[in-house]
Amino acid sequence: MSRTPSDAITWGMMLRKLPAIARAVPRIVKGMKLANVQDPSQPCGLGWCFEQATQRNPQGPALLYGDTVLSYAQVNAQANRIAHYLQAQGIGKGDCVAVFLENRPQLLITVLAVAKVGAVSAMINTSQTGDALVHSLALVAPVAVVVGDERVAVFNDVRGRTALSEARTWWVADQENAAAARGFVDLISNSEQYPGDNPASSQQVFLNDPCFYLYTSGTTGLPKAGVFRHGRWMRTATSFGLIALDMQPEDIVYCTLPLYHATGLCVCWGAAVCGASGFVIRRKFSASQFWNDVRRYRATTLGYVGELCRYLVDQPESGTDRQHAVTKMIGNGLRPGAWAAFKTRFGVGHICELYAASDGNIGFTNILNFDNTVGFSLMGWELVQYDHDSGAPLRNLQGRMQKVPKGEPGLLLARIDDKAPLDGYTDAAKTEKTVCRDVFAPGDRYFNTGDLLRNIGFGHGQFVDRLGDTYRWKGENVSTTEVENVLLQHSQICEAVAYGVAVSGTNGRAGMAAITPSESLATLDFSELLQFLRCKLPGYAVPLFLRIKVKMETTGTFKYQKTRLKAEGFDPCLAGDEPIYAWLPDTATYVRVDRQLATQIQGGQYRY
Incomplete structure (x- = not known):
């Protein structure tokens, strides 16, 4: 899924920031000495x-x-x-x-x-x-x-x-x-x-x-x-x-x-x-x-x-x-x-x-006040290619990892050195699992953040997704964050959580989203919603299933809890009183999923 071109930071945008950069330089120098x-x-x-x-x-x-x-x-x-x-x-x-x-x-x-x-x-x-x-x-x-x-x-x-x-x-x-x-x-x-x-x-x-x-x-x-x-x-x-x-x-x-x-x-x-x-x-x-x-x-x-x-x-x-x-x-x-x-x-x-x-051992900060970016980091970092099924970083025939082109999503690795030591966990074995060695040169070490970012210019990063939140469907990688952002552009949706679910007889994970309507379920036009999503998203990224929730469950830091949603999938028996809807092949709307329809989908009666 591609980045919005307007998110890229250009020379013109940087030039307009020069006065702000000049004002910030003294405190940046002072801050680096103190930090x-x-x-x-x-x-x-x-x-x-x-x-x-x-x-x-x-x-x-x-x-x-x-x-x-x-x-x-x-x-x-x-x-x-x-x-x-x-x-x-x-x-x-x-x-x-x-x-x-x-x-x-x-x-x-x-x-x-x-x-x-x-x-x-x-x-x-x-x-x-x-x-x-x-x-x-x-x-x-x-x-x-x-x-x-x-x-x-x-x-x-x-x-x-x-x-x-x-x-x-x-x-x-x-x-x-x-x-x-x-x-x-x-x-x-x-x-x-x-x-x-x-x-x-x-x-x-x-x-x-x-x-x-x-x-x-x-x-x-x-x-x-x-x-x-x-x-x-x-x-x-x-x-x-x-x-x-x-x-x-x-x-x-x-x-x-x-x-x-x-x-x-x-x-x-x-x-x-x-x-x-x-x-x-x-x-x-x-x-x-x-x-x-x-x-x-x-x-x-x-x-x-x-x-x-x-x-x-x-x-x-x-x-x-x-x-x-x-x-x-x-x-x-x-x-x-x-x-x-x-x-x-x-x-x-x-x-x-x-x-x-x-x-981890790295931080990015949006000091220059650009929109839709986590800013830049003074620590060493790279974005590398990764295996979309396992999430592991890929190595070439020489055993080295490969950087992604500018603007493309990649797995964020942070260099471990005296300037950016890795404190890790109380359990040393768990810490070691996050360390990549001999990444670009013999003896180097990097922390695997497990997060996908893209470089949108001048060293500024844009968060794409947590690696576990991306899924692969129809041979394409889908970012749940980008699906959620499109869903939230719809006037009748106030909250959205996207994730991938297993469908028998298919490869990868089909897209599903839990959504909270802005007003009520009765006012949600499923045909119009599907048309909206098909205009805004590539075909492979349009959610095949929707789950209607009155209220989303979040963690203490306001992050959505996807683990249970993924496990329950589109099974109406597990969703309780939260209705499930499906976009069936060759149709133009979402229809309510009951136990019989769920069984038919899992039994391969519909070819996705």
Whole structure:
């Protein structure tokens, strides 16, 4: 499937950016010096950064939540008291502390305290329960756990399956004056009498020391725990806070993203700390309250991910849509279909789309504010040819991988070197599976991202798809992202998820899409929809099956959960009360699939 020509970045477009480039050069140079800490004995990382921000803006707002406003000096002192208490309880450098709290200031204060000690926070996904929670804890072998009152019942369900002692099972209240849960130690009240000055240990944290364990989403299996080191925290906070966004003390970041993931915790909070800026957090994302919050807190910067922006575009229009102070936003996963609509409606000048993975070693950033791109990377990367069935990169007769032509989708490989080390997972064997060796020359090493990008000019990348989300039909490769973008151009569709499903007697995977109508199923004209798709997509990419959903299921970072949809396919018995429709050969509309029709299709009565 081909790229839209207007997405290509031309010489003329670059020339128009020269003034912006000239203004950015000084901070890029400064940022690169700060970000690339090379001296293994130089203090750096989260604790060090926060202490620097506190010196720069001690009385400025650091954390804002509901009616609570905490200054940098207040947050730093609270974190220091907890850090001194943790040390008194025997928590030291390199120890793992599991953190199981929902979005609120105590979460970030606890994480900051753990970082100052030189220990490692395992950021447990707060939606996890049962076996998945036990698995996530076992992966990192924590010596202690901090549990928010709101997650006590869930933790108690698995407590007997962990090796954590009661003395190191800390509790954090969710309401004022609440009593500690039975079998837990109150972290905040027990640390109140400890000193509020910076612990000496925060000066003994260096670039190679781990800061967090961040978990993959686990949508295709149990989660893996990726290592996020303090040197990478420096690169992330500086790259986004200084180089990309030029954050200042008067800036306020509004972030409703879950803080157990890297975009919220490292990109958004890191950018705020880098600028000594304010950071607004909310327990859960609310599309209806989003802009009211933005105005209330006088936010200048937004954090976003996945489908969040589309949810905002789908809200009813208001005369106050542009009444805010936001000039810039940072995040990932903004689709081209929503990009222009969001920018136009809400008047946000700079969309700083990024590409990164918590378990990888490369990041792209849209510093120059082009549309529909993740920007460029200062790290070494290549796009290579891959096998469309297995997803593995292809090698030629000489055993080397082959680069794709400019503008063509290719598998993104990121060079592993001193400038871009690969921290990988807590499981070394899983890390090794992601490493490609002898790629272009003997001895070189590259990280296989598993993602497809294209180079749209001047080193700028455009995200195409996750490798597992592409499928092959009629000998052609179909990008689910591009199918979804076309579906979302239709006025009667507000959400769309595309994927491939198996049809007996055919090769590859047939296209299927789960869609949510903008109004109702009754108003959806299937003949007109099919005609629309056939005009916009190559024949092989037009979905053969549609599944109608009232609401899509998403992960905590607003990514669609495709695994179950793929497994259930077009079987109406598995879809429950969600109707399935099929485009049968030599017809001009979609028809409802019942059990008999599904059996006929799988029995080969229709030749696809």
